[in-house]
Amino acid sequence: METVTRRRTVFDLFVIDADDTLWESALYFERAEEDFILLTRSLGFDSPSVRRLVHSRDIERLALTGYGARPYLGTLRAVLDELCPRRPSWADSAFAEISRALLEHPVILLPGARQSLEWLRERDLPMIVYTMGEQDHQLSKFSRSGLSDLVEECVVVERKTPEALADLLSSKGVEPSRSLVIGNSPRSDVNPALKVGASAILCSRERLWQAEKEDILDPGRVHHLETLSDLPSLLSFLEAAPDSASRDL
Amino acid sequence: METVTRRRTVFDLFVIDADDTLWESALYFERAEEDFILLTRSLGFDSPSVRRLVHSRDIERLALTGYGARPYLGTLRAVLDELCPRRPSWADSAFAEISRALLEHPVILLPGARQSLEWLRERDLPMIVYTMGEQDHQLSKFSRSGLSDLVEECVVVERKTPEALADLLSSKGVEPSRSLVIGNSPRSDVNPALKVGASAILCSRERLWQAEKEDILDPGRVHHLETLSDLPSLLSFLEAAPDSASRDL
Structure with missing residues (x-):
């Protein structure tokens, strides 16, 4: 041997x-999603349905958009456009703030x-x-x-x-x-x-x-x-x- | 009549x-606290003890510092200094990012x-x-x-x-x-x-x-x-x- x-x-x-x-990392994606659910709730949409829609659109779009924070935010925006194409301007400001929070989340x-x-x-x-x-x-x-x-x-x-x-x-x-x-x-x-x-x-x-x-x-x-x-x-x-x-x- | x-x-x-x-609003204070707990866990501290310490310091300091995001972050920083006065620089960067996230949270x-x-x-x-x-x-x-x-x-x-x-x-x-x-x-x-x-x-x-x-x-x-x-x-x-x-x- x-x-x-x-x-x-x-x-x-x-x-x-x-x-x-x-x-x-995933923590901050979850938070962006939670904030998105709160935002759409405030716009009058049922939270469990919005969540299901986000998850199915996310899976559908992954193949097209690739992984990452911006593609995910693109999915959320597409869902917002789909649910509420004519929305008050405060909703767009809030969405911009949700996006910034995810893109610049703390690195712990x-x-x-x-x-x-x-x-x-x-x-x-x-x-x-x-x-x-x-x-x-x-x-x-x-x-x-x-x-x-x-x-x-x-x-x-x-x-x-x-x-x-x-x-x-x-x-x-x-x-x-x-x-x-x-x-x-x-x-x-x-x-x-x-x-x-x-x-x-x-x-x-x-x-x-x-x-x-x-x-x-x-x-x-x-x-x-x-x-x-x-x-x-x-x-x-x-x-x-x-x-x-x-x-x- | x-x-x-x-x-x-x-x-x-x-x-x-x-x-x-x-x-x-409170949601974002909770998130800052959660991130602070994750940060101190990464520095080697037991999470339930850190949480208890944060809550007791918060109550003690309220009378001195007043209410608001900056006073609360002041409490978190004081706890960090108390637990870990000599810490690696990444911990200070992460703390700065936690602070920014609370001060600029989305308004939903x-x-x-x-x-x-x-x-x-x-x-x-x-x-x-x-x-x-x-x-x-x-x-x-x-x-x-x-x-x-x-x-x-x-x-x-x-x-x-x-x-x-x-x-x-x-x-x-x-x-x-x-x-x-x-x-x-x-x-x-x-x-x-x-x-x-x-x-x-x-x-x-x-x-x-x-x-x-x-x-x-x-x-x-x-x-x-x-x-x-x-x-x-x-x-x-x-x-x-x-x-x-x-x-x-």
């Missing part, structure tokens, strides 16, 4: 999701986010923040998070597909099997990783946008963490473990 | 509260708010918007509400006491017994009205800031409305009713 002698680094690249993995790091990135950085482990949506909006949040002193690169794609992930890994010259994807979404983080042959960690959150819910393709290959605070201890454990552990979490 | 011949106007002045009577009218003011205005019934807090912050919300085309005056006082209300009525030359105060707070709207001899309508809201909870002094003299949408029908009823009805709602 061959003996492995090189100093093992567990992975060659850590691909870390941003929204709801490093910082709060999740527990362990900064500490985990510091831990990776201290060990010189290559990492990329990888997120989907609109370039300027995502980069603004990355800059406001104060994490750009730890991670040099934040890659924004329109949609996180297996192909987009494969392209990213290939552009970095990294074997998928030597990379680890960390995120909160089964659909956008975990399943694409499994499809290209990368490892995956799911940082579950109670708050998950409906469109991100999906069964995990191969649950046995995915490790769950409550928060990113537990990442260093998991990685230390892997470093100490037999070689096989680095492949199948 | 004397016959009343003059055209009866039910009240000589309507004194209408703003925050949580005309538009959403409550159901019936605009329609009721239009109804009063069409009947030439004198009304004042009367609110407490900081002058510039309250006037900014009044202007953003789009209601200033209906109501000429928005009076801001530091604190809504019976004395402040008596001063307001006297400055307008209105007998307290001929005025009607409409608001959502037992402590700040209803009880001061009862104390000076005015009538009062409570527009109850589920969402009521803890410091505003207080027993109503004389419940028999206060009428409850679910929303301001019901105000016109109530006032029409009073106009049609015998004279005594205008005094004791």
